[in-house]
Structures are given as C-alpha cells and as structure tokens.
Amino acid sequence: MGASYRQFCPVAKAMELLDERWTLLLVRELVTGSQRFNDLRRGLPRMSPSLLSKRLHQLVAAGIVDKQVEGNDVRYVLTPAGAELRQVVESVGTWGVRWIGTLGDEDLDPKLLMWDMHRNVDLSAVDDPPEVVHFVFDDVRGRSRRWWIVIEPDETDVCDIDPERPVSVTVTSGLRDLTRVWRGDTTWERAVRSGALRIEGPTTLRRAVPAWFPPTGLASVVRPA
Amino acid sequence: MGASYRQFCPVAKAMELLDERWTLLLVRELVTGSQRFNDLRRGLPRMSPSLLSKRLHQLVAAGIVDKQVEGNDVRYVLTPAGAELRQVVESVGTWGVRWIGTLGDEDLDPKLLMWDMHRNVDLSAVDDPPEVVHFVFDDVRGRSRRWWIVIEPDETDVCDIDPERPVSVTVTSGLRDLTRVWRGDTTWERAVRSGALRIEGPTTLRRAVPAWFPPTGLASVVRPA
DNA sequence: CGGTATCCCCGTCGATACTG
C-alpha cells in the first residue's frame, strides 16, 4: 500500500490506494470486464506479472476486489466498493481524452489496440457471422504488421497469425491512424476520406465495419474547441 | 513527470500525470481556491516545499496551472483544463468518503482540521460578527490543544495562540470526534447528543455554530448502508 | 492457465537548510 498522506480528507485516503502505479489501470480492466489473470495481463502488457499479482492482493485487501476460486477457475471480481470506482475511471478518462490529445509513438501498440478492439465488437451489429477483418498497419514491420479479428456468432478472437479463413474486409492504415479512430479523435469516415485509412471488400461489408467497432464510452466524449 | 504507461488509453495518459504522489491533492487545494505557495503548503503540511515547487512546475508544463506573477504577487491559477479536474477530485473524494471510513490516528491533524474548517466558514450564516469560536481538543496535549477561529464580517482567521478576544462559543471534543463531524461521518447534533462533543456559550450562538461550519460537498455524500 | 521468486537499479521522496 502507498505511504499515508496523514490527512483525514477523503481524497487523500482514496489516493493512498489509487495513486500507486498501475492500480487504476488495473481497475479499468476489471471495470471493462476482464476477470482472469492472463486476460488482465493482456490489457496491461507492460506490467510485470509479479506486480500484477501484488496489486491484485492489495485490491483484495482493500475490499475492492473479490478473488473467486472454483477448482481450477480463478476470477477477480469487483466488489460493490470496486464497482463504484467506475465513476473515477470515467472521470479520469473523460479528462484525459479531452485534454491530452497528443500520443507519443511509444503509446502506440498494435497488440493492445487489437485486444481492445476485439473485445468491444458489437456482435449484434454483425448481420451474417462469421466475418474476418484483416488489419494491416502499413507503417509497422515484422509480426505486428498484420492482424485478424475473427467474429463468430457469439464470440470474437484476435490472431497475429493468418487464421486461413476467408477475409471479409481488409483495413489498411498507419498504426496511429487506426488508434486515433478507435479513441474517437477522428471518425472512420473522416479517416477514410482523408486517405489515412483504407477499407477494402464488398461494399455492404465495407460500410458495415464502423458499426462492428462502435465508439466506446470515452470515444464519444466531446473535445474542447 | 511519471513514467509512461505506453498505452494509448486516455485513462493511462491521464494517470501518467495524476498518479504521482501529492499531485491530485495539490489539485484539490487549487480547486478549493488556494492560489499562493504558502497557502498551498498549509493545506499540504507534510509535503516538502521543494516537492511542492516541482509539482507546480509540472502542472504548469502540463497546461493545468497558470503561474501569474504581478510584481511580488505570485498566484497559481487553474487553467480550463485544470478546472475540469474538479470532476476527478470529486469522484475520488466521493468514493473515498463512502468506502474508506476508517481513519488512523496518524490521519488526524488539528492544525489541518482548523485550516480546512476556517476557510469554509459560511460568512452569510454569521448574523452578528465578529464571533470567536474556541476549540479545545481534550485528548491533545501541548500547543495543538487549543485553537481559535475568529470570524470577521468579511474574513476568517485561525490562531493557535489566544487572540485575547471575547470568546463567543467553546467547542470541546476529541480530535477524532470533530474530524468526523467535519467529514460528515456524523452530524453536530449526533455528536453533541452522544456526549462526544460539547458546545458551550449563549443558547442562540450554540445553536448557530453548525450553520457557521456547513457541510462541504463531500460531507453530504450518502454513505453505503 | 495462474501465478511466485529473485534481484538490483534507479528515481522519488523526505528532511533540512538556506536564499532573494
């Protein structure tokens, strides 16, 4: 646990927990719905497993997370106290999206982007699954250049190796461009229009893609003029 | 500035700034209205001046604070971006007051309590200033035992030495008891009724005291059942 | 899959003193 501020103020008491590195991002993952250790890791790829383990213990000790073990199955679930941290995550995210527009190159991560997009696919918007969306980042070299998001009727997977299934649509762009679309800094439409992003495939499907990856909560936050 | 999380997520980008120790408490002070270096210090007594200086520089660099110098007069004022952090401070405080009820002895601080109370006096509720409220913490020894809050028509001061002015009301309690009242963990009325807190003076004034120190925003947050 | 164990470095923070 972080050092005490020695203040009775509720903000101080809360921050003793929340100002530790990674803690609120872990809560964000839990709020998003991840419950398993390795799913949490995927959302926090730069966090070491030992630190993740430590933070989970701290959150359990603080009454924010409940560790539910059933045989081999381990799940970390937010308690009522933890669930209310959603308001904190949202207010922080809203502020961040409004006032920190600039992303450094080191903030861009294809794997993380694909992981986040795939878990937010709107299955109800996909008329005729399965669909396979192939992403190509034309400014990335190596294994992270090409990705496939496979949308089944009731689940979605992401692959970094060719699943060898018929591709419905191919999306080609710079990594930063798709990231900005996903964050809501711009729209699919504007990105396509400007040439930053290309969608290839049958017209109906091309038009449907944006609906499969709908703006998440923070993406629709109004930006300052 | 804190280390990068290497994530495009707005929550991560925001927390790179906000998860550093003391930062959000400093923002809280600015949101509360303090603008001068030494006033900020009073609200953050355990923060070293060099660290306060460093954090202010960081906030200025981040576009959250504007340093306004006019001759000898230096003021730190929130920018529009900084002002919007009020939502973050409030959501964190709301969560804290609801889910972290337990205060350690080390969280209690008479000087900080008096500083916070004196700056939140509701002058409009004081019918016939000046009034002098004398506080006695019967479980504290030494210089921090006795305090005076002097309410003038248009300003309020706090003293730890006898101002030698006629005392209107004397409030006697344990340090924890008054802290809990001020935080809204209990009410003036309940504290008096239980005997934890004693108010002495003319009846009219005794009855008026709670209105002079009205519950601040967080104090009125509903607690979980 | 679901974690522990270890190890060491580097940076933060705290304390204190001091200046214009």
Added chain:
DNA sequence: CAGTATCGACGGGGATACCG
C-alpha cells in the same frame, strides 16, 4: 512571502526466470 539546494535512504517496480 516564495521558493531553491543538497543529500541520502529506501523501496517501488522492471526484468526475467521459474513452479504447480
């Protein structure tokens, strides 16, 4: 009042390897 200077300790956390 409004800060800067210095300095040392400590421990957080990053990396990596490993276990059940």
